[in-house]
Amino acid sequence: MDGVLIAGGGIAGLTMALTCHEIGVPATVFEAADELRPLGLGINMQPSAVRALYALGFEDALDSISVPVDEVALVARDGAAVWSEPRGLDAGSRWPQLSVHRGALEMMLYREAVERLGPAAIVTGCRVTGYGHTLDGVRVECGLLDGTVEQAEASVLLGADGLHSAVRAQMFPGEGSPRWGGSVLWRGVADHRPVRGGRSFVVVGNRRQRFVTFPIAATDPVSGMQRQDWIAELKFDPMRGWRRGDWNTIVSADEFLADFEDWAFDWLDVPALIRSSEVVYEYPMVDRDPVDRWVHGSVALIGDAAHPMYPVGSNGASQAIVDARLVGKAFLDHGVGRAALRAFEVGRLDEMSELVVDSRLAGPASVLGALDERSRSIFDDLDAVAPADVERYIADFRRDARQSIDAFNAAPPTIERGTRA
Numbered sequence: 001m002d003g004v005l006i007a008g009g010g011i012a013g014l015t016m017a018l019t020c021h022e023i024g025v026p027a028t029v030f031e032a033a034d035e036l037r038p039l040g041l042g043i044n045m046q047p048s049a050v051r052a053l054y055a056l057g058f059e060d061a062l063d064s065i066s067v068p069v070d071e072v073a074l075v076a077r078d079g080a081a082v083w084s085e086p087r088g089l090d091a092g093s094r095w096p097q098l099s100v101h102r103g104a105l106e107m108m109l110y111r112e113a114v115e116r117l118g119p120a121a122i123v124t125g126c127r128v129t130g131y132g133h134t135l136d137g138v139r140v141e142c143g144l145l146d147g148t149v150e151q152a153e154a155s156v157l158l159g160a161d162g163l164h165s166a167v168r169a170q171m172f173p174g175e176g177s178p179r180w181g182g183s184v185l186w187r188g189v190a191d192h193r194p195v196r197g198g199r200s201f202v203v204v205g206n207r208r209q210r211f212v213t214f215p216i217a218a219t220d221p222v223s224g225m226q227r228q229d230w231i232a233e234l235k236f237d238p239m240r241g242w243r244r245g246d247w248n249t250i251v252s253a254d255e256f257l258a259d260f261e262d263w264a265f266d267w268l269d270v271p272a273l274i275r276s277s278e279v280v281y282e283y284p285m286v287d288r289d290p291v292d293r294w295v296h297g298s299v300a301l302i303g304d305a306a307h308p309m310y311p312v313g314s315n316g317a318s319q320a321i322v323d324a325r326l327v328g329k330a331f332l333d334h335g336v337g338r339a340a341l342r343a344f345e346v347g348r349l350d351e352m353s354e355l356v357v358d359s360r361l362a363g364p365a366s367v368l369g370a371l372d373e374r375s376r377s378i379f380d381d382l383d384a385v386a387p388a389d390v391e392r393y394i395a396d397f398r399r400d401a402r403q404s405i406d407a408f409n410a411a412p413p414t415i416e417r418g419t420r421a
Ligand SMILES: Cc1cc2nc3c(=O)[nH]c(=O)nc-3n(C[C@H](O)[C@H](O)[C@H](O)COP(=O)(O)OP(=O)(O)OC[C@H]3O[C@@H](n4cnc5c(N)ncnc54)[C@H](O)[C@@H]3O)c2cc1C
Pocket: 007, 008, 009, 010, 011, 012, 013, 030, 031, 032, 033, 039, 040, 041, 042, 043, 102, 126, 127, 128, 129, 160, 161, 162, 163, 164, 165, 166, 167, 247, 248, 302, 303, 304, 305, 311, 316, 317, 318, 320
């Protein structure tokens, strides 16, 4: 088979398939699940990813399932505002930052991939288990649901098979399980009256304990309520070990609710949000140490398979989408083969490795922890605690953000419309 074989039909794999189709490269996705379903909860998409999806023709579809985020707000443990900053269009970006249900995003990509590439191009119930090189490409082995094993050949294999990637495991046989740094996230969605302006990404807490919430739907005009995604986070001793990192583990809220019981403020009722969620998922916050390559001959890793990181900076899905566009650009520049994969790796690996490590520091939310440690108490009087530090931190952060927004707005699209390989 000529063209591209993609292991995994998640956000990375489906965006990759759609990008291949756009530039005229044949692509097939092998997805392990027997059926793609709208799994997961809310995610945030950075303007870079939104720009990429708009370029793929999803502007209306995406706008109809998402909410533009207009600020990030870091709030002290007592519910008093600490710092807020505009995001997306409000920050000057030409493209919005959007919050969306992961499942709705995946189903949007899936339906369109089936429509554009044809149903035969998305093969479900097909788990990639290994690969071998051929003279001019790669042979891929996959296990079907009935227990049989099949082989397929392609010019290149892209491992978009997520955190527990089988393709990565073959590339790095000694790597083992993901690394757990001591945090556990409990996640859910529930209705709440609009929090702050109704388009806020809000982080409340300190270094040991945090609560994050953002809207994933417009305010219901009848009830006045809005669907909020929430994440409750507690830190433990990393030596104690935790269960396997799986996005779909359902648990009882009793496991952590007591720690958030008094987090009821007049503008955000944390215990009520937790209690009114139909399902609560548990996720030990895991990542993997950066590796020094993502390419092995005609095989490359993209998305979480390449750079799994803590879900703290709205980067998981965003960077997976950007990866797919950059691989598409490399195919245009170098043809569908090893040279393109190497060019993608050279241009991207260092930046993503840095992001994996930075994500361990909690991004701007680390201000909350730093302040808390200085005050050794709930910081109800921020000005008295460390105004100079906060200002310095925020000034640096603003400078970086402003520079990157200007550069981003001025940059040409990764793939010029109508370009074919
Ligand atoms: C079910 C699920 C729920 C999630 N929920 C959230 C969430 O609520 N919030 C959040 O921030 N992030 C969530 N994530 C993670 C988030 O989607 C990713 O960080 C980001 O979108 C990068 O996507 P990806 O395509 O690289 O990986 P993933 O989204 O993990 O997709 C990987 C895909 O590969 C498939 N796969 C795995 N192994 C194989 C194999 N050997 N052969 C073939 N296919 C394989 C998986 O079934 C999956 O469809 C979730 C991921 C999953 C899989």
